[in-house]
Amino acid sequence: MKRRRFLQHSLQAAAAATLAMSPQLSLSLSRRPDYDYILTAEEKPLSILPNTTSPALAFNGEFPAPVIRARQGEKLRVHFTNKLSQETTIHWHGIRLDNAMDGVPYLTQLPVKPGASFDYEFVCPDAGTFWYHPHMHSVEQLGKGLVGALIVEEKNKPAFDADVIVGFKDWRLNKDGSFKTLSEPRHAARAGTLGNVATVNGELLPEIEVPANATVRVRLLNMDNSRQFAISLGEHLGQDNASIIAIDAMPVPNKALDIHQLGVGMRLDLGLHTPADAGVEIPIYDVKGRFYQKVCSLRTTAPIRSTAPPAIPTLPPNPVSEPDVSKAETHRFVFEWAGAMTPVSASGHTHHEFWTINRRAWAGMHSANLPEPLAELELGKSYIFELHNATPHGHPIHLHGLIFKVLSSDKKNITPFFTDTILLEKNERATIAFVADNPGGWMYHCHVIEHMKTGLMGYIRIS
Template identity: 55%
Template sequence: MDLSRRQLLKGSLISASALALPQLTMALGSGAKYDYHITAEPGLFDIVPGGTTPGLGFNSQFPAPVIRCRQGQEVAIKFTNKLDEPTTIHWHGLRIPIEMDGVPFLSQPPIQPGESFIYRFTPPDAGTFWYHPHMNSLVQLGKGLTGVIIVEETEALPFDADVVIGLKDWRLNQDGSFLPLSIPRNAARGGTLGNVKTINGMIKPVIEVPAGGAIRARFANMDNSRTYGLSFKDYPAVVLAEDGNAIEAPYPLVKRKTGSGMRLDVGFIAPSNVGDEVIVYDQKGRRGYYEICRFRCIEGSKKPATKIPKLPVNPIKAPDLSKAKKINLVFEWAGALSPTKKDGSVDHVFWTINKRAWEGMMGGKIPAPIATLELGKSYIINLHNATPHHHPIHLHGHTFTVIKSNKRPITPYHTDTILLAKNERAQIAFVADNPGRWMFHCHVVEHFKTGLMGYITVA
């Protein structure tokens, strides 16, 4: 369906059991200089049965409003900070100007309580992306400040349903109050996992889809730590896009590991009988299938679909591998080493990039980049995960091509986040065509908060 920004924005065709994602209306009025207006503010969420969670939400809601815009068309989003601390919004996966990237001090001053900022950009790529703060990330993301932004293709595609599936864990007591969001012992390993898994803010929801319809399911992992093994088990489905980038040759979905910050667009034809269901699993190992949600067929208004529409590939510049300069980045584990500050408190540092831990930044104090790239040149970056844990490594402002790995066969594909297995060596390549200072970090929040973050300069 071709959705205008002047219409109510709906994340998907959802079950009748109150699963509808929040709606977002265009900020109308003569002389309006923005298309949407969103806020960050405290809210009360119904996550666990019988309990209330005092979280943080965009428009004080969870799930957050799904923002929809269109490839090649400018969008402006007025953001107002109603928290009691500074914040920003990062538009994860979007190739936009550095001034709009939402990293405090590196790309913009922090947005203070009560202040507003207008994010204005023209997305060159269609796909599934997401948005979140880049300040006090452990708390602000952990308590609910995450949302999906969808960039529609220039031409509407003939899917019968377009479903947003936001994956997020919560660390909650039975009454809905928060448990500690981070445990240092876990931060030094795979990350502190949540104890309540949700899809669009609900536990094992049922999502209605038209019987026999061609379905586009947009999975977005907005969790602080967890990696999902997304699987439909025995039901036929294909991967249409990885991390917002359409695949030239869609392939069958068996199990796809999806780390924090990563997205997966899956296409399937729903069963033709009303009441039939398709279950989505988080697969662990070969035989461990754990349901996270299910699709239930309702009466459709069209004839059963015979094929799944193919997505157009985004306009990503191909790097010149024969002339590309090579850069080596080694991600290492500092283990239990915890330097002590002058006041005796522990300064947890567990991770490094090229033997250097991220030391943080503030106005007037920006650390040196981990690499400086020449604008317009091609680069190959050799990534070495010399740790015993997985890391979803994310680059801001660019889309790269994964070309090689020592752990798995690679058919080159475009992405902004690569999930590196323990001891994996992988090669990525891209054209440094977006000037600015761009964060390059693990998207397990505890990992980048304890060292596994840096930035590259493109100039």
């Protein structure tokens, strides 16, 4: 019995004795246990650096957070309790779900107060690799550990011998395990404040076991606040043995992996043929210029067959609507640096605004103030967004609740593909298109958390 399943059954047994006291909890626990979860956000000392503890925040008191698994086309139910001292929410990154379940405070739901609970219930229409995180106090809550993987399994599961998760998360820690300042204005106004302790699945340079002579699916998730990765396997496997099979959960025709840019919030699925012998290391690198920096490794265990492994499967497409670009309405968005002027309140508190979308910095929202949307769209129509990154820094631009098609770029050759996040290079112009087939207000922002919090965020409304 897997540890997650054991915990679920243990929780069910414990809850059976308290049904009369906890009717909402019992409802959540009475459902099918395979795909239903109880999730808490809480303060938890974690050992990240050796021989130290860090005052982290964790889902269910652990890092990595519980891997949530759902089935394509079926409802996922998560009973969430906030045990933090702050308000929070959960956003289900990349899922085309009902707007009320999107986890954006005041736009889609009220914040979950300390000690309170909220039931998230939604259908996952697309299969693939997703993740979840708060959308409130994001610099601190994500920076201290509140991130987790969400895997939606295909209706007809592809035939892989193993399926592994590789989750990237940096931390900003002093030698004694205490947290450094999570955001520094001089870095927030540039590429973002980077961590100094890099972990994969919560470990320093881990080796992840995979069977030898096997066909393996590797799911890479960039769940960091700021860092961009350039993923490569070097020349260890050879291009015939490593294929990109999905980008941001959307299947693509299998293609050889060379170097793939993985911005904040983005995901990459690889299909691998592992070597025939046990004990072989397969390094995963982050490429910086001419330097290949190892971030983790796969390590083969005993081979599972004596013959050649089966071909790397091609994933079935997700049911995403094809935009009609011939009839699409065009909207233009310019992402810019706002300059060095820092607004100061009457009480002397600063509110940094370094970034703008169409010359407007995100001012935040609360129960009495919902800013105007960046665009008003009509349900069912096709739209083209022309994007211009007029800054010297990269921006992973993420759109909630929808999947869009990347059509073109003036910086790279594009074979059109579907995604929920586009990584815009400095001074890049790109064109995306989508069908506005999901009603509601949907956040539209850079996923470098400090960029988002200092202006580079807004929302669109589909009605």
